[in-house]
Amino acid sequence: MSLDQNLFTLIFTPNKNHPNVTDLVDPSETVHYHKRRVPGQEYKIEVFDPMSESLLITATAPSTSSKVKILELYNPTKMVEFKSTGTLSFRWSFKWEEHEFExxxxxxxxxxxxxxxxxxxxxxxxxxxxxxxxxxxxDYNLHRFDIDDRKGLEIVLLTALMTFHDSGDAVPETPVAEQTQSPSALVPPPPPPSISRRVSAIMSFSNEAPPPPPPPKPAPRTGLDRIREMQEMKGEEYNEITVEDEGTVEDYGQYCSDLLSDDAMLFISVKSSAAAFVPKVLQVVEETKRVRYKAGLDDDAELHQYVLYDTEKKKGPKRINLNDDADQKAKYAPPESLTVHLSKIDMPELAPKSTGGTIKGKDKKGR
Structure with a gap:
């Protein structure tokens, strides 16, 4: 009977490397099933999925000429009896769900x-x-009926047809070593690419345009932009300026003056990051006042200055000095931390106390 060329077709193709294996392929040579004839006195075939290499179904019988064959599906397991029902004609039947097929x-x-x-x-x-x-x-005829497991029915239909191919065949003679082979060993490896294909691949690779160069890295910031970037990276309050080794006094002073030029900015706090930068804090404060004086900003608003030093508590256990040497007490020790508040308004809470280390000053002309 002729086939419809517009319908999906599977072709039974003997495997070239394994005589007991038959591949079910479509016209584009894509393998959909592997059928393997198991050597032995009893008749048995196994059908595998080519992708997962999992066993889908087996068909067993005492011999190839037996009138009854048992088909066993896996995942899930299901037994199907496939038997000859014809007396004078070729007719084999099985049941699937509520339907009978012949x-x-x-x-x-x-x-x-x-x-x-x-x-x-x-x-x-x-x-x-x-x-x-x-x-x-x-499939267009099967869709007319209520069949839940259509994939299982397809496997049973194909396996039943495969048993017809083995009818009357002699028992295959296969070495024992092949009986223990995994399904992956039954599939021949893909042939190596031809020389022309490899040459064309190399030529196509060499003709490809090189990838575009990465964009150049932006130039590092300097001067006032670098001071602004450093303060943003610290994540502190906007009006707090931490003085470090990097950056000139002039750039710090200009940055502080720009902050105070904002009407919403009432005060700024200039502080040292370490004891070594305490003198630099004083220089930055003087530079800030100098910049404001040259710009004429101090003529309209009086600038208040509050100095706090050694406000950070030292870590570790407290040490008590029992030495009564007067010379040691009289010796001056520079502060290890310094914070200078420059404010446009009077801040009584920062005013000097009799016992505290706070110095208040006013500067109208920036001197």
Whole structure:
């Protein structure tokens, strides 16, 4: 019987490397199933999924000429009895869910009594013997019926047809080592690419345009921009300026003056990051007042100055000095930390106390 070229077709193709293996491929040579004949006195075939290499179904019988064959599906497990029901004609039947199917040589029907049967699969007969090389499953007819597991039905239909191919064949003689091979060993490795294909691949790779160069890194910031970047990276309050080794006194002074030029900025705090930068804090404060004086900003608003030193508590246990040497007490020790508040308004809470280390000053002319 001729096949419809517009329908999906599977072709039974013997495996070149393994005589007991048959591949079911489509016209584009994509393998959909592997069928393996298991050597032994009893008849047995196994059908594998080519992608996962998992066992899908087995068909067993005492011999290839037996009138009853048992098909066992896996994942989930299900037993299907496939038996010969014809007396004078070729007819094999099995049941799937609530339906009965019947193979008649090169055609498979879904039996509906008393209605006429419906064709669900067709094969192309190669010779008068029942050895077919192509098969088509007519999904458009199967969709007319309530079938839950259509994939399982497809596997059973194909496996039943495969048992016809083995009818009357002799038991295959296969070395014992091949019986223990995994499904992956049954699939031949893909052939290496031809020389012309490799040469064309190399030429196409060499003709490809080189990737665009990465964008150049931005130039590092300097001067006032670097001071602004450093303060933003610290994540402190906007009006707090921490003086470090990097950056000139002039840049720090200009940055502080720019902050005070904002009407919403009432005061700023200039502090040292370490004891070594205490003198630099004083220089930055003087530079800030000088910049404001040159710009004439101190004529309208009086600038208040509050100095706090050694406000940070030392870490570790407190040490008590029992030495009464007067010279040691009289010796001057520079502060280890310094914070200078420059404010446009009077801040009584920062005014000097009798016992504290706070110095208040006013500067109208920036001197």
């Amino acid at each position: 193979w008649k040589r090169e055609q498979c029907f879904l039996i509906r009594k008393p209605d006429p049967p419906v064709l669900v699969a067709v094969t192309k007969e190669q010779s008068r013997q029942v050895k077919n090389t192509q098969v088509q499953i007519l």
